[in-house]
Amino acid sequence: MSRFLEANPELLSRFAQAYLARWDTYPYQLPDGAYTRAQSIRFDGAKVYPPLTMAHVVHHLRGEQTLGAYILDANNITTRIVLDDDSEQGLDRLRELAQDFHRQGIPSYLERSSRGGHLWIHTPPLSGMEARRIGIHLLSAHHLTTKDIELYPKQNSLQPGQVGSLVRLPFGKHLKTGRIYGFIDLDGHDLAERRRDQLAIVSAPKRVSQGVIDQLLAAAPAVKQTFHLDPKEVKRYAGDVPPDVKIKRAISPYDFISQYVDLDPTGKGLCPFHDDHRYSLKVYEDGWHCFAGCEGNTIIDFYIQWKGYSSLKLASDDWKTVLLEMLKLLGL
Numbered sequence: 403m404s405r406f407l408e409a410n411p412e413l414l415s416r417f418a419q420a421y422l423a424r425w426d427t428y429p430y431q432l433p434d435g436a437y438t439r440a441q442s443i444r445f446d447g448a449k450v451y452p453p454l455t456m457a458h459v460v461h462h463l464r465g466e467q468t469l470g471a472y473i474l475d476a477n478n479i480t481t482r483i484v485l486d487d488d489s490e491q492g493l494d495r496l497r498e499l500a501q502d503f504h505r506q507g508i509p510s511y512l513e514r515s516s517r518g519g520h521l522w523i524h525t526p527p528l529s530g531m532e533a534r535r536i537g538i539h540l541l542s543a544h545h546l547t548t549k550d551i552e553l554y555p556k557q558n559s560l561q562p563g564q565v566g567s568l569v570r571l572p573f574g575k576h577l578k579t580g581r582i583y584g585f586i587d588l589d590g591h592d593l594a595e596r597r598r599d600q601l602a603i604v605s606a607p608k609r610v611s612q613g614v615i616d617q618l619l620a621a622a623p624a625v626k627q628t629f630h631l632d633p634k635e636v637k638r639y640a641g642d643v644p645p646d647v648k649i650k651r652a653i654s655p656y657d658f659i660s661q662y663v664d665l666d667p668t669g670k671g672l673c674p675f676h677d678d679h680r681y682s683l684k685v686y687e688d689g690w691h692c693f694a695g696c697e698g699n700t701i702i703d704f705y706i707q708w709k710g711y712s713s714l715k716l717a718s719d720d721w722k723t724v725l726l727e728m729l730k731l732l733g734l
């Protein structure tokens with residue numbers, strides 16, 4: 403593989419282009435299978451995130467280091483949608499989806515994983531929200547949700563400084579099993595016998611056409627844009643009521659938080675404040691909580707975390723700014 407990669411630098415850059423969203427920072431796999439974001443400490447003690455280089459990608463393809471691929475770039479744009487099914491029958495289920503997508507003019511590439519597989523769909527540039535809308539729509543046609551099959555990108559958009567969720571970069575050695583998993587075709591056979599030939603095929607992927615994307619977006623239910631305000635309720639508490647009380651009375655935590663996170667009917671969803679795979683976020687009648695330790699409280703605290711504001715003191719100017727933003731958002 404090494405000499406082959408050296409002899410084919412354009413292939414390497416096509417591979418990187420097709421599967422990597424950003425170069426300013428990168429994640430890699432630890433021996434236990436978990437991923438961590440590469441970081442180092444500068445001489446003055448500051449934490450810095452080193453950039454990804456082509457040398458890292460070569461190490462990855464040689465099986466010397468295993469990289470993860472962030473799905474959203476720093477501007478919340480992606481050119482891929484990934485479905486990750488790690489259930490027992492995951493690979494077969496993804497292959498059925500791939501066959502159906504193929505009939506709809508949606509090319510996809512199916513890679514085995516330690517359990518199940520990853521289905522890569524290459525697209526024209528999409529916002530995180532558009533990619534998720536399409537992904538949720540494609541799943542729902544098969545009576546599946548993002549609880550059955552994980553959908554990447556997992557975030558509609560990133561908070562400042564965040565990188566979002568990642569998928570193992572294809573052909574990476576899974577450090578826990580020691581295996582490298584390849585791609586299979588719609589019939590379940592290896593996409594090509596040799597890994598270098600698979601690499602060549604998936605590095606020049608067929609993309610979903612803009613026409614099909616437009617059709618999918620037109621068919622996918624739009625994310626709710628309006629808040630469910632009960633006009634009577636708003637009126638009753640207008641006047642001398644403090645703004646934070648006004649905000650909390652104007653909208654239920656479920657209606658507010660579901661504008662930002664996909665919530666199931668019981669109020670559970672993926673926490674947007676950590677790399678959540680376990681539906682740690684729970685919304686209650688009077689607030690929310692993340693069981694993985696992101697705390698929680700009122701919708702105002704949710705909004706503060708979402709916007710990336712931190713440690714706001716009550717009555718500070720920042721606090722007032724947040725309240726004014728929310729009042730405006732809610733049309734109060």
Ligand SMILES: [Zn+2]
Pocket residue numbers: 673674675676678682692693694695696
């Ligand atoms: Zn959390």
